[in-house]
Amino acid sequence: MIKAYILIDVRKGFTERVVEELGKIDEIELLSVVTGEHDIIIRVSVDVLDNLFHLMVNQIDPIQGIVETVTAIETLSVTKE
Amino acid sequence: MENVSETAVNRVRTRSNLSKRMLFYSLALTSGVLTASFVVVDSYISSTVLTDPHVFAEISWISGLLIIIVMMGLLALPLRKVRGTRIPLGTHLDPNFRPFHLPPWIVLKYVLLGGVFMAFSVLVYFIMIDSFDPSSLVPLMSFVIIYLLIADFVMEKDNPTIIELQAIMAIMVGILISTLSGSNFDLNSVFLTLVLMNGLSAGVTISHKKATQWVDPRTRKPLDSITIRFYSVLAAVLINSIVFVIIMDDAQISLFKSEFVNSFPLVTLSMFLATLSYIIFLRALRMGKMSIVNSLRSFSVIIAIPLTMIAHWVYPEEIPFDAGGSIGTILKTIGAILFLTGMISLALADxxxxxxxxxxxxxxxxxxxxxxxxxxxxxxxxxxxxxxxxxxxxxxxxxxxxxxxxxxxxxxxxxxxxxxxxxxxxxx
CATH class of the missing domain: 3.30.70.920 (Lrp/AsnC effector binding domain/regulation of amino acid metabolism (RAM) domain)
Known part of the structure; x- marks a missing residue:
């Protein structure tokens, strides 16, 4: 299972709509509205890298209000909770 | 931002997560109900079959060890299918689950130390169970939260925030009102439970917390909670048996021999409820925040009141309900609600x-x-x-x-x- 974090910048006034649209995507396992350099951070889980591409191109990028995304694939994780 | 998010989440919720959320809340609450239930069962056993706390503790630990071995065996079964590979069922509860393995000494020592604290804490619990009705004992058992918060402040060399102070006061006053609302309590027992039993419980939590902080440098995974439980129970059985062998007298040996078979089903029921409560707690932790799970689990303090009343109504002689009349019952409920309020404010402060x-x-x-x-x-x-x-x-x-x-x-x-x-x- 491939996990990736996608850091999303949202156009002013579009946060609600973007959260609503992201909430419909099954591959997203964690969705956080944040303060700071980015507006939303999501953690996605896909079976293969190809699915991450399709997720980005077909489901996330077309959402109206998303200005920019930074995708970071998790290569290793240490979880305590 | 808050309004925007709230509206959005409501729409997100309607998508598919209602049942998942319901399951999460049900699991956390069930864990609390089970905690209150095993105290009621213990109260019944202690007043009917196993009147000696040392004998009760010994039989309980033997039963507890058998239960955790059986449960570990069941959880080790490769019944879970992930991407075509069958993996142990226990990974559903804790993704780091590795059945029946010996952890390295560097972490095992903390697990065993936790088990030693657990043995003595449970022994004090069995000694104290006769002094309180279950609805008073359950809140008293939760006093450990205060010690852990204070230990945190001392270790961090940090001042508590105003929310933490308010929560501590609400929890402390809530527990005291809940317990002292009864008409018949012994101040020495209250003191022993607050200081000794909860102090030992704090030792269990701190030792286990230390164990959970360890990360295997090879697999980069922490030690799983089920293994921690298994080795803690093992250590507790050994310590309790050693203490029992040293202090036992003829009357206790005779009670142990005569009542072992008779009491075993009831004791096993109690230990099963305790272990199940822990397993369900772990499952809830996999689905939501620890602070929320702990808050929901602390509903046991409120649930213990009607549960004790029902048990007292069914077994008036065996299970006491000491609320000091209707005013006392109201005070007890207010105390329980105050306690819960403190727990929830701590959770929301996260x-x-x-x-x-x-x-x-x-x-x-x-x-x-x-x-x-x-x-x-x-x-x-x-x-x-x-x-x-x-x-x-x-x-x-x-x-x-x-x-x-x-x-x-x-x-x-x-x-x-x-x-x-x-x-x-x-x-x-």
Whole structure:
């Protein structure tokens, strides 16, 4: 299972709509509205890298209000909770 | 932002997560109900079959060990299918589950120490069970939270926030009102339970917390909770048996021999409820925040009141309900609600912070050090613009900075740290 974090910048006034649209995507396992350099951070889980591409191109990028995304694939994780 | 998020989450909820949320709340609440239930069952056993606390403790631990071995065996069965591979069922409860393995001494010593504390804490519990009705004992058992919070402040050399102080006061006063509302209580027993039993319980939690902070350098996984439970129970059985052998007299040997078979089903029921409560608690933890699970689980303090009343109505002689009349019952309920309010405010005070970090080539050697830092719940190594994403759970942004972010920044390979505060979060 491939996990990736996608850091999303949202156009002013579009946060609600973007959260609503992201909430419909099954591959997203964690969705956080944040303060700071980015507006939303999501953690996605896909079976293969190809699915991450399709997720980005077909489901996330077309959402109206998303200005920019930074995708970071998790290569290793240490979880305590 | 809050209004925007709330509206959005409501729409997100309607998508598919209602049943998942219901399951999460049900699991956490069930764990609380089971906690209150095993105290009621213990109260019944203690007043009918096993009147000696040492004998009761010994039979309970023997039964507890058998239950955890059977449960571990069941959880080891490769019944879970993930991407075509069959893996142990226990990974559903704890993804790091490894059945029947011997952890290295560096972490095992903390698990065993927790087991030693557990043996003595449970022994005091069995001694005290006759002094209180279950609805008074359940809140008293929760006093350990206060010790753990105070221990945190001392170890962190940090001042409590106003919310923490308010929560501590609500929990403390709630427990005292709940317990002292009865007409017939012994101050010595209250003192022994508050100081000795809860002090030992704090020892259990601190030892186990130390064990959970360890990360296997080879697999980069922490020790799973079921293994921690297994070795703790093993240590508790050994310690309790040694104490029992040293102090037992003829009457206790005779009671042990005569009542072992008779009492075993009831004792097993109680230990099964206790173990099941723990397993369900673990499952709930996999689905939601620890603070929320703990708050929901503390509903046991409220649930213990009607449960004790019903049990007292069915078995008036065996199970006491000492509320001191209707005013006492109201006071007891107010105390329980106050306690719950304190627990919920602590849970709501939790803040989650994300640190996105850029490091030089040496940075990846520090993952275990970062994972072991106070409040760090997840460290992800990333490919791309950033190198590490660290999720930190703290009780205030200031504390998160002082206890964790400052330490991360001080690490030599760290080039840049961007701190992001989560204002709203959904597990989907």
């Amino acid at each position: 803040v989650r912070v994300i640190a996105i970090v850029k490091v030089n080539v040496e940075g990846l050697k520090y993952i275990e050090n970062i994972a072991a830092m106070k409040g760090v719940t997840r460290v992800s190594v990333l490919a791309g613009k950033y190198d590490l994403l660290i999720i930190i759970r703290t009780r205030s942004i200031g504390k998160g900075y002082r206890q964790t972010i400052r330490k991360i920044k001080a690490l030599q390979p760290v080039i840049e740290v961007n701190t992001i505060t989560i204002v709203k979060e959904w597990s989907l």
